[in-house]
Amino acid sequence: MTKERLISLDVFRGLTILLMTIVNNPGSWEAIYHPLMHSEWHGCTPTDLVFPFFIFIMGAAVSFAMPTKLYNKTTFNKILTRSIRIFCLGLFLYFFGQIEIFKLQGIPLLLGRLAITALVGYLLMGNFSSKIKTYFAFGVLGSLLFLAYSGIEAYQNVRIPGVLQRIGIIYFVVSLLNLKTNQKTQALVATILLLVYWAVMTLVPVPGIGDTNLHKGTNLAAWIDSILLKGHMWNGTKTWDPEGILSTIPAIASGIIGLLIGQLINSTMSQVRIVKRMIIIGVPLIALALVWDIIFPINKSIWTSSYVLYTSGLATIFLAALYYIIDIAKYTKWTQLFVIFGVNSMIVFFLSGIIPKALKMIEFQNPKATSEKINLLDFLYYFGIDPYFNNPKTASLAFALLYVLFWTVLLWLFYKNKLIFKV
Incomplete structure (x- = not known):
């Protein structure tokens, strides 16, 4: 049940x-x-936990939103549309400060930008029929990408990747995995993603740079961003993006681990056993991350595999504690x-x-x-x-x-x- x-x-x-x-x-x-x-580069502060925790939580929530594995064209369309809506909300955040309306300046321009924000928010968060949601989602996405690559000066350096954009992509992948695969396959996919990312980042030479490295702006992930996202990265003209293309691969594993924990909680196992199992999972994840950190340092900006295991382990332990306090002990007055x-x-x-x-x-x-x-x-x-x-x-x-x-x-x-x- x-x-x-x-x-x-x-x-x-x-x-x-x-x-x-x-x-x-x-x-x-x-x-x-x-x-x-945030950590300057390697390492992890409490602030560095926010983003991976949010992805972990999203993954766990998928198992509650889709407890039955009913996959069809309608379900796929809902998942795709929601993913695009999330992506577009994040993308618009970087357009807001660049919007030009004729030659308006100051307060009139601000009011115009806020009016457009209200419209975009309504189109992307409004409660419409599935078909209308899809039309609006693709319409907003197409409009924003057209502006970004139109050559119009105001938008030529607008950032394409971002936090919500990455969340939208991961939601799409995790949701499909939830519906189309079993837990063993999901765990295998997460493992492969982390190992492949580690191998690529530490074994593949960086074109134009030389040997592999994990330094800021010269690693392989940065090189791929500089080619595929040129002019549309963090702070416009930088040579890398903390939510870039290659580093999204291990971030998907963060969502998958959250999905697996959500499925565990949503199982028929007794609540106390669920908490024990979560601790048994979380502690080894942290330990393995600290060992992996020796050769593949914990790093949010390039979302290293050790970072995924470390933050997922902490998220699992933290959720286990909350689950015990709130859902088992029923101590909820503070919540x-x-x-x-x-x-x-x-x-x-x-x-x-x-x-x-x-x-x-x-x-x-x-x-x-x-x-x-x-x-x-x-x-x-x-x-x-x-x-x-x-x-x-x-x-x-x-x-x-x-x-x-x-x-x-x-x-x-x-x-x-x-x-x-x-x-």
Whole structure:
């Protein structure tokens, strides 16, 4: 008998999206506590856990959304459409700041961009018939890719890969694996992906560079991005992308491991045995990752195989703890804050990327430097938060927490009025 909903998984998703909101919105990027920063290259901070945890959770959720393996043309179309919708939401985040509307500037341009954002959000998150959803999804995707490769100056360096884009791709693959294969095949696919990626990254010479390496900007993954994503990578003109093409391969394994854990939880096994089995799986994954780290270092930016095992192991242990506390022990009084983030995670992800960009477009005279302008986002931080703290890192964190408070109030209103935004 399948479980219809897993509160601990919603809480896990909510915790992850809440942490993402904090680390993505500091008051100042120059003043951040180390745990809230990504690793410079090799290594793993708490911030580096956010993305793989989200992919793991998505994989686990697939087993609950599709508990019966009913595969047909209609199911495939739903999976494909949802994948494209997720991909397009992420892609639009990089278009927002580049949109040009005739010769509008300042507030009129901002209002125009927000109107287009509302339209795109409606097309990609609106509740339509399956056929209409498909038309809109392909229509938005085609329009955005046309603009990116049209030669129009405003869009010639817009980024194509990204977090939601990678999630959309992985959702498509994991969903099909869930419907078309058994657990043994899924585990085998994940293993092959990790081993092949390791072999390719450490054995295949880099054209134009020479020997294999795992250095920033000169490894094989970076070379492939520079060829296939030229001009459309992270920060526009960089030579590599942290969500690039080759590194998406091992990221799929993160989703598959999540799928396998979701299937375990959704099995007929007793709840206590499920927790024990999750621990038995999670601990060896972490141990194997630490051993593999010796020759293939844990690294988020190139999503190394050791990074997949390490983060998946931690995610499994963390979910096991939440599952025991919430779904077995029924200690749930503290969970509601995280549930409201978890059930509406996509709208948080999308709009939390839009709002800061919109606030930066609102500029006015700087009260402390009349010859300069200041945008509204900086004004709120430097005049509303920073003066009240001696430690700039604490001030920066306080700003992020206030932003979380804003989202908490908004999401509570959504939750209270049963407004759930799904893709």
